Amino acid sequence: MRLSSLKAPNTYAIIFSIIVLMALLTWLIPAGEFNRVLINNKSIVSDNSYHLVENNPQNIDDVLMAPIRGFVDASLIIGFVLIVGGAFGVFQKTEAVDSGIKAVAEAYNKSPIVRRLLIPIFMVIFSLAGAVFGMSEEIIPFILVFVPMALMLGYDSIIGVAIPFVGAGVGFAGAFLNPFTLGIAQGIGELPLFSGIEYRLIVWLILTSVAVFFVMRYASKIKQNPELSITYEIDIQKKKKLNLNSTNTFKGIDNKHKIVLFTFLLGIFVLVFGVLKYEWFIEEICAVFFMTGIAVGFMGRLKVKEITDSFISGAKDLIGTAIVIALARGILIIATDGKIIDTILFSLASAIKGLHPVVSGQAMFVVQSLINFFVPSGSGQAALTMPIMAPLGDLVGVTRQTAVLAFQFGDGFSNLIIPTSAVTMGVLTLAEIPWEKWVRWMLPLQIILFIVGLLLLIPPYITNWQ
Numbered sequence: 001m002r003l004s005s006l007k008a009p010n011t012y013a014i015i016f017s018i019i020v021l022m023a024l025l026t027w028l029i030p031a032g033e034f035n036r037v038l039i040n041n042k043s044i045v046s047d048n049s050y051h052l053v054e055n056n057p058q059n060i061d062d063v064l065m066a067p068i069r070g071f072v073d074a075s076l077i078i079g080f081v082l083i084v085g086g087a088f089g090v091f092q093k094t095e096a097v098d099s100g101i102k103a104v105a106e107a108y109n110k111s112p113i114v115r116r117l118l119i120p121i122f123m124v125i126f127s128l129a130g131a132v133f134g135m136s137e138e139i140i141p142f143i144l145v146f147v148p149m150a151l152m153l154g155y156d157s158i159i160g161v162a163i164p165f166v167g168a169g170v171g172f173a174g175a176f177l178n179p180f181t182l183g184i185a186q187g188i189g190e191l192p193l194f195s196g197i198e199y200r201l202i203v204w205l206i207l208t209s210v211a212v213f214f215v216m217r218y219a220s221k222i223k224q225n226p227e228l229s230i231t232y233e234i235d236i237q238k239k240k241k242l243n244l245n246s247t248n249t250f251k252g253i254d255n256k257h258k259i260v261l262f263t264f265l266l267g268i269f270v271l272v273f274g275v276l277k278y279e280w281f282i283e284e285i286c287a288v289f290f291m292t293g294i295a296v297g298f299m300g301r302l303k304v305k306e307i308t309d310s311f312i313s314g315a316k317d318l319i320g321t322a323i324v325i326a327l328a329r330g331i332l333i334i335a336t337d338g339k340i341i342d343t344i345l346f347s348l349a350s351a352i353k354g355l356h357p358v359v360s361g362q363a364m365f366v367v368q369s370l371i372n373f374f375v376p377s378g379s380g381q382a383a384l385t386m387p388i389m390a391p392l393g394d395l396v397g398v399t400r401q402t403a404v405l406a407f408q409f410g411d412g413f414s415n416l417i418i419p420t421s422a423v424t425m426g427v428l429t430l431a432e433i434p435w436e437k438w439v440r441w442m443l444p445l446q447i448i449l450f451i452v453g454l455l456l457l458i459p460p461y462i463t464n465w466q
Helices: 011-028 060-073 075-093 098-108 112-133 139-154 157-173 181-189 197-224 232-241 255-278 282-299 306-315 319-337 341-352 356-372 378-396 400-412 421-430 433-458 457-462
Strands: 036-039 040-046
Touching: 011 060, 011 319, 036 139, 040 306, 060 319, 075 181, 075 306, 075 319, 075 378, 098 255, 112 139, 112 157, 139 157, 139 421, 157 197, 157 232, 157 319, 157 341, 157 400, 157 421, 157 433, 181 255, 181 378, 181 400, 197 400, 197 433, 197 457, 255 282, 255 400, 255 421, 282 306, 282 457, 306 319, 319 341, 341 378, 356 378, 356 433, 356 457, 378 400, 400 433, 400 457, 421 433
Parallel strands: none
Antiparallel strands: 036 040
């Protein structure tokens, strides 16, 4: 069977199947519990306190009620995700993002310095977007701009995809303010929202530098010898179909878009200030995004109907994420009611308890990477795994900040290559790059990122990162 004929498994079906599997496991796995103590407002698992309790196996009615119970249990997170998505829908409607990028691209032809820094600048911008607000699905429209731009500048389709996709991907993995992954994971792990930002900024800088260096090295090689491109033959045909001079029609970023970009950045500044100064949580951050969405809409001279329609459209784009979160929480509800979570924790702890805490943290990274193949949703994976990984870290000497970082790496890196990711396959389809060719190019970078990730999990143990 050809790879191109394979279809990615349906995420929702997979997660619901896991709900069914979890219900079956409640009939097979003995029920048990740890004693928990409240320390600094955190519910901490007491080591060596595991004991068996009466079994409570889950039935078909429990399985069918799990999704709606998941919605109720995760209602705060789900509402937050939808409102933030709506705010970004309004921001995109103003087209200020497109104008800002095209303005930078225009400078490429006017300055040798810009020609040398174009790829790093764009990748840093997208990496910041991934790190700050979890840019993921929003990448797809930019492929239509960057692939023709890359071909026009003498690069290939791989570079056109790598600038936004890899840039945002490594930022997503090294996020320091992303509410969809870091915020949710820290909330579940009972950590102050966006805490540990100092080391995360270092991690983001290292990961972004590695990605930029890798892409720049490949770009330089293709610039000198285009025939070395993995997509060389595909690009020959693509250049015949594309109007590569279309970007020349851009007249420059106008005042309206400048004001919109400034308004958005002001909203991000307010968010960061509130989190660091007043320890804002989901409700306050949601309010900032809601107000910012309205403000950029009016600054972008959108009509009230355009603002509301864009907000609804942006929220609608994240309905799938909301369902994933609800289903993932449904899995936990089944496991919790069946009283098998602590038994699973006890088994995992027994398996890695004898390992050094550094190796235990790295093992969490590997486990999260494997899980991400089946649940390629950052927020959904956080809702699924962090209730297990956070207390597991307490048992094996891994801080909860480290457990969250291992989750970020496991979720973020593999998103750039797995065929079960709708974003990955959507990006590659839009760029007309076969998945197998992308894997051939991406695999070396994946290996490098994996090694770097393992190394970055060592300092948190040395410094007792809390």
